[in-house]
Amino acid sequence: MSKALPTRSENYSEWYNELVKRADLAENSPVRGCMVIKPYGYSIWEKMQRALDDMFKETGHTNAYFPLFIPKSYLSKEASHVEGFAKECAVVTHYRLKNDPDGKGVIVDPDAKLEEELIVRPTSETVIWSTYKNWIQSYRDLPLLINQWANVVRWEMRTRLFLRTAEFLWQEGHTAHATAQEAIAETKQMLEIYAQFAEEWMAVPVIKGVKTANERFAGAEDTYCIEAMMQDGKALQAGTSHFLGQNFATAFDVKFQDKEGKLDYVWGTSWGVSTRLMGALIMAHSDDAGLVLPPKLAPIQVVIVPIYRNDEQLAQISEKVGEITKDLKKLGISVKYDNSDNTKPGFKFAEYELKGVPVRLAMGGRDLENGTVEVARRDTKTKETVSVDGIAAYIQNLLEDIQESIYKKALTFREENTYKTDSFEEFNNILDTKGGFVLAHWDGTSETEEKIKEETKATIRCIPLNQEAEEGVCIYSGKPSKGRVVFARAY
Template sequence: MAKELKDLTKRSENYSQWYNDLVIKADLAEQSAVRGCMVIKPYGYAIWEKMQRQLDDMFKETGHVNAYFPLLIPKSFLSREAEHVEGFAKECAVVTHHRLKNDPDGKGVVVDPEAKLEEELIIRPTSETIIWNTYKNWINSYRDLPLLINQWANVMRWEMRTRLFLRTAEFLWQEGHTAHATKEEAEEEAIRMLHVYGEFAEKYMAVPVIKGVKTANERFAGALETYTIEAMMQDGKALQSGTSHFLGQNFAKAFDVQFVNKENKLEYVWATSWGVSTRLMGALIMTHSDDNGLVLPPSLAPIQVVIVPIYKNAEQLQQIDEKVQGIVNALKDLGISVKYDNADNKRPGFKFADYELKGVPVRLVMGGRDLENNTMEVMRRDTLEKETISCDGIEIYVKNLLKEIQANIFQKALDYRASRTFTADTYEEFKQRIEEGGFVLAHWDGTPETEERIKEETKATIRCIPLEGDKTPGVDMLTGKPSAQRVVFARSY
C-alpha cells in the first residue's frame, strides 16, 4: 500500500483529521503563505471546473448571462443598506493606500503615507452593493427587465478559524444578481434557482439535500427571505450547500434603482441574489469518501476511468499499449474521460493506491494473461469490487457501470441520511439525538428567543424550515407554544 494511504487517519478515529488529511493527500488543496487562504491544486481545480461548467450550463438554460464586476467596493456603498453592512462589517478586508515605496532604511518596501486613499476600498465580501450601483445605469424602463446576471468570482471574508474548502478567507464562487418588475417574479426566480442548486447537488454531486427556508436569525444580511439546500455529512453534521435570496426592494431603494412601469409610473425594482462556492468541494468529500480516500461521482470526476498495464518486459508492454489504445479511443468516443497510465517510474501497486486515493470511479487493469484472454480486470471505486470482463464491448460495459456508480453513491448517501434523521417531541429526546449527530425534526414556536436558547444549550441550529414534507402543526418541545410545522435542527459546519 502506498505511504499516502498508510498515513490517512480513519474516519472513526478523528473525522476532522481524516478530512484534512484527505484534502492534502489527494492533491486537492493546501494552505498558502497568506493566512486563511488556500492554494487549490490542479486536481482539486479540475473538479471545481467540472462543477463550474455544469452549473454555468444550467444557469444559461434558465436565461442567465455572465458578467464581471470590480473586486474593490467603495466603503460608502456598504453603508447604504444598514442590515447588509452590519452582517459583513466584521469580515471586511480594507484597502487604505494605493502605493508602496522603498524603505529609507533599505529594509525592503513600506506603505507610502502620501498615498492614502480619500475613501477606503473594501475587497468584496459579496457584490450586491457594487452591482446595484451599476444597475442604476442599466435599468430605466420595464423593457429593461428582467435582468438575469451571474458572476464567477472570488470573494474575501476575514475568517479567524479556517478549514480548506469549508471556510477560508478567500474562496471562489458564483453569485447571481437579478432584477425584476414584480415581487412575484423575483420570488419565483429565487425559488427557481434553489431548485437548480438542488438538481445540481443530487444529479451531479450525488448529494441528497433538503430544500427549505432559513429563519430570520439565519437569513442573509439584507434579504427578506433566504432559501437553502442543506446536506448531511458522514459525521451527522449539516452543511449549508447553496443559498438563494429574495431581497425585496431593499437594494433598489438603497441605490435608487427605479423603473417606469407599464402604467408609466416610477417603481423600485425587485431583486434576488444566489450563490454556491468552493464549499461544495467540502460537501463532495465529506458525503462520499472513505478510509481509502476520495470517492467521486463519475459526473464530476476529472478522470472517470484509469487504465493500468502490468507487464514483464518492454515487448509485452508494447503489445498491451496497442490493445489498450483501441479501448481508450472507444471510451473517448462515448464522452468518457480516460487516462492510460503506462509510465514506468511507478509500480502498479502505487498507481492502484494513488488512483484509489484520488477517487477515480473505474480502474481497468491489463496484464499478460489478460492480453492472451482478451480480458481486463475492472474495479469500481465505490464498492472496491473487482471482476474480469471481456474486452469485446467493454466500453459499453464501463459506460453503464459509471451510471450505476453515480446512482449507487447517491442512494448510499440518501440511505445514510435516512438512518440519521430523527423526530423529537420532548426537549430531552431532542438533546440526546443532537448529541448522537444527525438531523432532528422538531416543532418550534417561531420565536428567535427559543431558537437562540436551543442554540446556546445544544449548539444545534435550525438548518431550515422544509419546503416539502410533513406540515402537521404541533407544539414547541421547549415552550409548549403552538408550532406550524417541524423544522430541521442539526449541528453544522
C-alpha cells in the same frame, strides 16, 4: 505509499484535512486563512462550474464581471447588509508602497492614503445594484438576469480548506424584476437548480427549505437553502438563494417605468454557491482509503494500468489499450493510461484509489491472451473480469450505475440519521450520541432559537419546503408550533 489516512471514526476532522492534502486537491497558502487549489482539485471545480454555468444559461442568465473593490460608502446604504458583513471585511486604505528609509524592504507610503477606503468584496450586491441604476429605466429592461464567477474575501479567523477560507471562489447571481412574484419565482427556480446540481451531479441528497430570520442573508426578505448531511452527521449549507425584495433597489435608487408610465423600485434576487461544494463532495462520499468521486465530476473517470513482464508484452498491452481508450473517448469518457515505469502497479492502484477515480482497469499478459480486462469500481471496491469486446458500452453503463449508487448510499445514510422528537431531553441526547438531522417543533421565535443554539450548539438549518402542516408544541418553550424544522450541528 505514505502512511495510511487517519480514519473517519478516529478523527473525522484530521481525516478530512489529510485527505484534501494527500489527494492533491488543495494546500494552505503563505497567506493565513487562504488556500492554493491544486490542479486536480481545480479540475473538479471546473467540472462543477461547467455544469452550473450551462444550467444558468439554459434559464436565460448571462455572465458579467464587476469590480473586486467596493467603496465603503456603498456598504453603508443598506443597514442590515453592512451589519451582516462588517466584521468580515478586508479594507484597503492606501494605494502605494515605498522603500523603507531604514533599508528594511518596503513600507506603506503614508502620503498615499485613499480619500475613501475600499472594501475587498465579501459579496457584490452593493456594487452591482449601483451599476443597475444605470442599466434599468423601463419595464423593457427587465428582467435583468446576471451571474458572475469571481472570488470573494471574508476575513475568517478559524479556517479549513474549502469549507471556510478567507478567500474563496464562487458564483453569484443578481437579478432584477418588475414584480415581487417574478422575483420570488426566480429565487425558487435557482434553488431548484442548486438542488438538481447537488443531487444529479454531486450525488448529494439535499433538503430544500427556507431560513429563519436569524439565519437569513443580510439584507434579504427571505433566504432559501439546500442542506446536506455529511458522514459525521453534521449539516452543510450547500447553496442559498435570496429574495431581496426592494431593499437594494431602494438603497441605490433603482427604479423603472412600468407599462402605465408609473415609476417603481425593481425587485431583486441574489444566489450563490462556492468552492465549499468541494468540501461537501469530499465529506459526503469519501472513505478511509481516500476520495470517492461521482463519475460526472471526476477529472479522470477511468484509469488503465498495464501489468507486464517485459517491454514486448507492454507494447502488446499498449496496442490493445489504445483501442479501448479510443472507444471510451468516443463516448465522452475521460480516460488515463498509466504506463509509467517509475512505480509498480500496486502503488498505482493505491494512488488512484486515494484520488477517487471511479473505475480502474488492469490488463496483464493473461488478459491479453484471453481478450479480457479486470474492472475495479472505486465506490464498492469490487472487481470482475470482463471481455474487451463491447467494453466501452459496459464502462459507460457502469459509470451511470456508480453515480446512482453513490447517491443512494448517501440518501440511505441521511434517512438512517434523521430523527423525530418531541422532547428536549431526547433532542439533546440525539445530538450528543448520534448526531444527524433532528426534526422537532419550534415556536417560531428568535429568542427560543438562540437559546437552543446556546445550550446545544445546534441551529435551525431550514424550515423544509412543501412539508405537511403539523400542529405541535415547541420542544424548548412548550408554546404552540405550526410545524417541524430541521435542527443540526453544522459546518
